[in-house]
Each structure stands twice: as structure tokens, then as C-alpha cells.
Amino acid sequence: MALLRRRLKLVVTVTMVNLFIFIIISRHSSQDKNEHQKVNIPSKPFWTKLAPSSAYWNRQQQFLDLQNNPVLFANYSNVELPDWLNDTSLTSDPCKPNFKVTTRVKDYNSLPDRFKDFLLYMQCRSYPITVDQPNICRESPFLLLAVKSLAPHFDRRQAIRQSWGRAGFIANRTVVTIFLLGNATAGDHHPDLSGMLQYESIRHKDIIQWDYRDSFFNLTVKEVLFLEWIQARCSGARFIFKGDDDVFVNTYRILDFLKGLSEPKARDLFVGDVITNAGPHRDKKVKYFIPESMYVGTYPPYAGGGGYLYSGDIAARLHNVSQHVALYPIDDVYTGMCLRKLGLAPEKHKGFRTFNIEEKYRSNPCAYKSLMLVHPRTPQEMIQIWAWLSSPDLNCQ
Template sequence: MARRRLKLVVTVIVMVNFFIFIIISRHGGRDKAGRRRALVPSRPFWARLVPDPAYCNRQQQILDLRNNRVLAANYSGAELPDWLNDTHLTSDPCRPNLRVTTQVKDYNSLPERFKDFLVFMHCRSYPVLVDQPDLCREPPFLLLAVKSLAPHFDRRQAIRQSWGRAGAVANRTVVTVFLLGEAAPGDHHPDLSGMLRYESARHRDLVQWDYRDSFFNLTVKEVLFLEWVQARCAGARFVFKGDDDVFVNTYRILDFLGGLSAPRARDLFVGDVITDAGPHRDKKVKYFIPESLFTGAYPAYAGGGGYLYSGDLAARLRDASRRVALYPIDDVYTGMCLRKLGLAPEKHKGFRTFNIEEKYRSNPCAYHSLMLVHPRTPQEMIQIWAWLSSPDLKCQ
């Protein structure tokens, strides 16, 4: 009897709530005369943007507004705040943006590398001085894109003789390209333009743009490369991008890529991933970023020594880069572009951007299962490649 009474009570409560719901749904949106009335929210769904005091954050706010039609509709042209109406982001040709000198509160006290970056931060297009339009006439399975500097001929030559050898490796087509900017006289580099012309004519693997090749401009190189890939090598199945002082086990990379499923291959982005990081505030650190430039945490990103991703993702990264404000640290910037796509890099233990234990460095088998080791001299690159290419090498 107790169970039956409990069941009856529960049934009655459910029915009462059901009828209340029907009554509210029929009359909740009606006025006293029974006519339907529009339910107007008490405040706008999209809150108005408040300018971020950090300059890079603020430039991202501007880009977000321009690429969000719903948010942009919250403002009429007459009431658009001056900080959101910054036309210097898209200026062409690239002229120095001198407004930034008053928009960054501590601009005058910043090191010269920051001033140079900030004044030209809006510029994303530079003339091509040396190009290789036929490099990918036959779409490669793997494109090896190496960031280099004009004076680093010995590194490039060592890569050509070792892990960057063009042609067929393990029955897969591999193509190598070196990415250069200009060695500016202000950085006290000797004039090597004649040697570069000879090197390009001999090897046909250099791409050079007319911009100042500096540490903070590595992000510019990243953006220019993503545009170049879509123009010259859009058919590449996979892309490795790294520095010219790393050793890459091309055999291992090709083996890894050959075993991927189609869904994983499409969104592939692997490397030595760094998480829960943020800007360094110590001025003595190479990666120092002042609070006036950026605040907040970094997204997960792969160390710039080298990472591997799909050709399909290269096209999407190019599109995302147009919606992400330039940032002076290139690997962090790439992580920002991935975040914009709703993706994150995948950590792979084969990428050792912080080297391996010293006791293993002279052991050929230590490199057998790795994809990348940083750093390595030109001589070490050639030595390790000889080890891995030897048919006598036996590793468990």
C-alpha cells in the first residue's frame, strides 16, 4: 500500500508540472489582450569591447572585431571608437606606423628590437628577391622548409648533404627549401648577395624576401612562408618546418607519416609541445616580453626548433594567420593560429628540441628512433646521417 501511494503522489506531481509548463508556454509571450509580444533582452548579448592596455592584445581585439560581423554590427560607423578604427593594420605599401610610439606607454624605453617590430607590425607583405616557382612542379610527399640566415652557408650545405637531400628518400619524394630574409647592413652583416645568387643558381632551393631578417621577424618569415606554400607548393602532402641548426631523421619522419590514418593526417601537427607557458618578464632573457606588449597565457605551442604538419593544415594556418595579429615569437604565434582553428599541437617524444643526454650523443642508435635533435653543428649533421644511412647499423 505504501508503494502504491508513493507512486500515485509522484504521478500527480509530474502531471501538475506538465500542465503548468503548457500554460506558461502558451501565455508567457502574450500581453493582456492575448496577443504575442516580442521578448526583448534587457541588455545587448555582445558586450562592447574595452581596449586592452597591452598593444598586441589590443591589435587582436581589432582583428576579432573586423572578422566578426555580429560584433561589428554592435557599432555604427559614427560611434566607432578611435582605437577600433586603426587603419594602419592594412596599410600598403608598408610604411612605418609612427602612431605606435604613443600607443605603447613605455615605447621609448624599449630595446630597439621591440621598436622595429612594433613600427612594422602591420606589414605582412614583402617583395620576393629569390624564388623557386618550379621547386614543387611534382608535388612532394614531404616539404622540408628550413629557416636560415644569409651567412649560414655551411649549415645549408650540411643539410643538403644529410637530412635535407632532395629527391626520393625511402621511396618518397622529398623537397627542401631554405627561407631567408635580408641581412641588413645595420646588423653589421657582410654583403653576401653575390654568393647567394651563385648558391641559388647552383642548388635552386633558396627563397628570399626583402625584409630585415631578425629574431623578432621570424614571425614575418612564418607568414610569408605560409603564403608561399599555397602559391608554389600547395600539393605537398606534409611540411616539416625547422631551424638550420637541427638534425632531422628524415627516414623516421617518413616512416611515421606512412603509418597515419587519413583523419589523423588531415589535422596533423606534432612537435615538442610546450604548455602552461607565458611571457618572460626578465629583461635578460632572449624571449623577454614587456607587459605593455602582451598579457595573458600562451596557448600550447610546439618549440620552433622544428615541427611537422599536414599540407591540408598549412592552407588553414595561412587563412588563420590573416586573423591573428603578429607576435614577435614565431612558435608562440603558430600556436595562436592553431588556437584560432580550434586545434592544438600534439606532443611527440621523437622531437628533442632541448637535446638528449650527453652520454648518448655519440651513440648512433640514440638517433634511430628520434625525429629531431637540437642543436647540432654542420659536422655533426653529416656524421649522424652517415650513421643512420649505413646498412651495418643494427639497433634494437
């Protein structure tokens, strides 16, 4: 009898538990059904009206972002497009000076001449090439060394040719070296060196020159033109080093580093001495001064322009995305902006020393063996360090 009661009690308990679970499931099912049937209406419009930035570069970038976003652009009709977005300040020829900018930048008249020059020609991205080397990448190089230089810097270029920029086969890899130049104009008080430059180009066949004013603010123009040149002349380059003509580069170390990369890592490679959490300098005495009328906000992470290393695949993507980023007067920051637009960020590598190494190590050959780049170095120092690293007697145990 007791056994029967226990069984009956167990059956009643299980039945009650099942009934309780059924009620809970039924309630959730009813709620889900009601929620699916209920239409949620947003309280605010999904696309908000864009407000113009007070800074000229930011405003130009807003215009490009809208222009290159068909979903956003379709949200405006020609009738309701605000004046600041319906930019009528651009001339039919973007390489003619845009004098309307003088009224678009509030403190234009008080800006230094380098800013005025940049703003007048900010829309121009195409300049004729005057010296080219169309066959220099006939055989696609493993590493392309692209060096930003100025016409008068003959000694730097020659030191690079005799040291870290020696083209040919290094460590069983094909290396090609080119020098990127604009025009050193009389307006910047440069002597006429065109004859000597022509001789240099004929002899070494490694000069690429465009017909534009080679100034600090136009280094971004050089960057854009170089990215275009790569796609036209050297699209098969596996990796690219781009840097200044006053740095020492340990080409051996770079080739060794590249050899050990996995395929995914190699494809998205962009390494250098990365600067983060930076913004524009507001001190007019600083070389990198940018007024608030031109740019507001922080900078994306960027690799210092002394030199950085990236893949040919990244070069192609940078070329494409650069068309959607307004030119900015500081070239390494501009490259960081383009990477941000791609959803990428440069990777910091301790082998890039764009702010030099401690003075006590500078005359030690072994201090350079594990580094990829050191800045700055004179032509004589470049040749000396290269001789150290090339010596079979160098022992850095």
C-alpha cells in the same frame, strides 16, 4: 466471498494508482505550458561593450576580432564606435612605418630597438620575393622540408643538403628541400654575401628569399610569407617539416611515422616538442623578453620553433587564419596562436628533442634511430649522424 473481496481491493488499488499518475502528469503538463507561455527577459545585454586592453598586441587583436566578426561589428555603428576600435593609426600603406605607434605604446621610447622596429612595421605582411623556385614542386612532394636559414649560414645549408635534407626519393617517397631567407642587411653588420648567395641559388635551386630584414623578431614575417608561398608554389605537398638550420632531422623516422597515420590523423597532423602553460618572459636579459605594454596573458600551447611537422591541409588553414591574428614577435608562439584560432592544439611527440638529449647518449648512433629531431647540432655532427643512420651495418637490437 473472500476471493471477491481480494479482487475488489485490487481493482480499487489499481484505480487509485492510475488516478495518482494522472494527477502528476496533469500538473507537469500545466507547468510546461505556463513555462512556454512565459517570456524570460535577460537581465543584462547579450553583447557587452568591449574595453580596450592595456597591452598593444592584445588591443590590435581585439580590433581584428571585432573587424572579422560581422555579428559583433554590426552591433556598433560608425557613430558609437570607440576611438580605440576605430583605429586611425594605420597608414594607407601598411608597409610604411606606423609612427603613431610611438604614442600608443606607453614605454615605447625605453624599449630595445628590436621592439621599436617590430612595432613600426607590425602591420606589414607582404614583401617582394627576390629569389624563387617556381617549379620546385612541379611534382607534388610527399614531404616538404622547409629550413629557416640566414644568408651567412652556407655551411649549415650544405651540411643539410648532404645529410637529412637530401632531396629526391627517400624510402620510396618524394622529398623536396627549400631554405627560407630574408635579407642580411648591412645595418645588422652583415658582410655583403649577395654574390655568393646568388651562386648558391643557381647551383642548388633550393633558395627562397624575400626582401625584408632577416632578424629574430621578423621570423614571424618569414612564417607568414612561407605559408603564402606554399599555397602559390607547393599546395600539393602532403606534409611539411619546418625547422631551423642548426637541427638534425631523422628523415627516415619521419617518413616511417607518416606512413602509419590514418587519414583523419594525417589531415589534422601538427606534432612537435609542445610547450604548455607558458607566458612571456619579463626579464629584459632574456632573448624572449616581452614587456607588459606589448602583451598580457598566457600563451596557447605551441611547438618549439626548432622544428615541427604538419599536414598540407593544416598549412592551408594556417594561411587563412593567419590573416586574422596580429603578428607577434616570437614565431612559434604566433603559430600556436593561429592553431588556437582554428580550435586546434599541437600534439607533443617524444621524438622531437629541441632541448637536446643526455650528453652520455650523444655519441651513440642508436640514440638517434627512434628520434625525429635533435637540437642543436653543428654541420659536422649532422653529416656524422646521417652517416650512422644510413649505414647498413647499424644494429640497434
